[in-house]
Amino acid sequence: MIKAVIVDDEQHCINRITTLLKDYENEVQLVATASTVKEGLNIIKKVQPDLLFLDVEIADKTGFDLLREIESPSFDVIFTTAHDKYAVMAFKFCAIDYLLKPVDESDFAIAMKKILDSDDRQDMTRQLSELIKGAGLNKPRKIGVPTLNGIVFVLISDIRLCRADGNYTEIFLNNNHKIVVSKTLKEFDDLLSDYQFFRVHNSNLVNLDYVKSYNKGKGGFLILDDDTNVEVSSRRKDELLKKLSLI
């Protein structure tokens, strides 16, 4: 039986999760709820939960504040938030699941399935520590990518190129390693376009810092510093040149 705790400063949000948990009566037992960070910390210490539903904004504090107080969390966390763009970004960078309020039944089911299926909490500990480190920073330096062997954190500046391969994405690092991730290129595009990354083609997302030169052509192609050729779509050419000129 999984012991669960909900920390949220709004009662109706606690009610909603409680209702949704009724479908999991046989696997999950809701042992306590809390509406402040302080109360939450006490409860967590006391009941040692396996699963924590944690709101991002708790009165004048945040769920991150709560996690900072716990040395090495030994539980899974599912974050809930209403509309916090920054928190959502932070979750995405750490590949942490989150639920948007009001919580959708099917989204909840997907999150719960992950919790019930996994028997390894190693990843979560690492993810949470990266999350806490990154929270408050403008731009995370690392990105967590889920692989077959669990979540791998890579330095964003180490990524040369992301290439689409159907619903998978190949990530090429500057130590000549390649990681295959079961996420679409679009998801990486959304996260990395604030960095020096540019989607030059439907299937290529390039870190412009590694561009050595550009060869003209209809769309042309970029040559990276390790002499990889990257095709550029003709429709992206103008914008690419504009971006390159700003560097």
Add this chain to the structure above:
Amino acid sequence: MKHLWAIIVFLSLASSHAMPVQLDSLFIKANNYRNSDTVRATILNDLAIELADRDYEMGLLYSDSSIKLCHDINSDIKLATAYYAKARNLSTAGEDSLAIISYQKSYLLNLKERRFSACGTMLFNMGISYYNMSNYSQALEKYEAALNIFKKVKSEKGIAASLNSLGIVAMNLSDYSKAMEYYFECLKMAKNSDDSVLMANAYSNIGIVYKNIDDLSKALQYQNLALQINLIREEPLLIAKCYNNIAIVYSEMNQHNKAIEFYQKALEINREIKNNFGIASNYINIGTDLNHLNRFSEANHYMLLAEELFNKIGDQSSEAMAIKARGELILNAPDSVLKSLNIPKTQKYTVSLELLKRASAMFAEIGDISNRSDICQDLSMIYEYQGDAKNSLAYYKQHISLRDSVMLDNKKAEIERTELKFNFELKEKELNLINSKIASDLQLAEQKRKYLMMGSVLILLITGGGFVSYKLRKEAQQKRKDAEFKLANLNAELKSLRLQMNPHFMFNSLNSIADFIDKNESRIASNYTVKFAKLMRMILEYSEQQEITLEEELKLLELYLSLEALRINPNLSYVISVSPEIDISNILIPPMMVQPFVENSILHGIIPLAKPGVIKIDVSVSIDELIVIVEDNGVGINSSMKSDNKKSMAMKITKDRIALFNEQHSAAASVNLINLNQGTRIELRLPVIHRF
């Protein structure tokens, strides 16, 4: 005391429609010609524009009735002019923020009709209105935009007027080097086109800049140049202004006799042409210089004249200045002067006190803190002489507190000025950077071409051959900038249109929820709410974007339809089909383009049907057109129109959006409504825009 009236000449820019027609004959025409057509609209517009400088209340009446007429007869061109006329009248009425809205409407309509030079005029006039509101940053922006357009359509008058106005704003921001730059460019243009009015204007303004930077001999030189031209052109009003400007410079040089001499010349002309404001200004300026020469009783005489005249023309601020000047004069005047003014020695303070308090009350009314602060200091001094310590202290305190807030105001203005200046410089730097980048890229190109005979040549930014000259590149750069500017404008409009759409859509959906909750099914109600929240999130996100992928639009439609299906259960079912060859993640479309049509089909097709209906959405591509068909088997447009005459807001906005979209992409997007035997079909055709 500072001199009044360092004039700055605004070049006026009339819209091309404003023909100088006799007002009377226009009234007669308007009375005789009663047909509701564009001829009458033209007459009403001309009339309203003519009235703008004479009787804005009447002008507003005429422009409003023209706007109504133009709507009725569906003439966008005349409507554009009607809004322009309304704006002009609003501006004279001092309602500049309302004027800006009307100018903006006219601008949009003109843009739609591709009448760019009129667009420039509207932007220019918006600039004037922002200037009047002391909103200098917006004024700068509008003038620059106007300048851009005028350059594009090669309107010399427009370019000159914009440069001139930019100079005036820069001067107001104490950015004299920038102001000088604009004026000199203006001067250059004037010389090239041999436009003497413009030349005189530029000379005069350059003179004012020199005065402000304390280069008085240069200031004098330029004012004289302006004067010479105006003398040749025999423009009395402008000649008087030049004399006045020259006098001000002499006064600054402490050559008060010379100054008075020139004021007298200005005065003579102003009296001839009955320019009351000019006369009164001359009076007060002469009085000030006489005061400097210790010719107190004469000074007092001129101040009195100024006070009376300003009172007559209703310029309260200047009137108060004249009163204050008299109060101070009497306070400082020697006994002999008092005697000549028939003021007993013992009454000196009482008279002075009375005048200063009157002036102070007037300044308080118009919110002139700086002058009130000065007067409080004077009053404190008078009470001290009279041995009234209590009042003296009270006024001193007031003086200090007023002075502090003046300083705070100045500080704020200074900060704003510095910020603006900084932005100005930043822009300039960016431009220089781009230019030097082009230059260095070109150099690089030359070098590379020397060393690499064939094969792949990398040159950033150069997409054409290597033979492009620097100048051509620069022109191309400018062209691209112009295009980008226009695009930015259109995007802003699209965004505002979308913002109008969102609340409309949101309330409709909320209404659906309320309607649903009434049916009292809690489980589905909560499911519904969660879906609605998801939809809201999508709309919020997409509203920020100029284009979204077809995939995203379809997802939004699917969500929207699933919500409506829940609500109208079981009367609504839907099918969304996409031709298999289309890569929906690689086609872009303006957000929420299809949704209003689907909404219409539900509201006016399916719901009145009162039995199960189907909505089919079909997406296909033919050659380079994306075709989205929304088809319902509802009651059909004719019968639903009978029962519901209201125009759909969303449809109207969507049509506007399509028009703007066409402008932006030089496209021919269209919407066709087809009546079916049973139901309605909407065909939306958009150009295919690929993302990659």
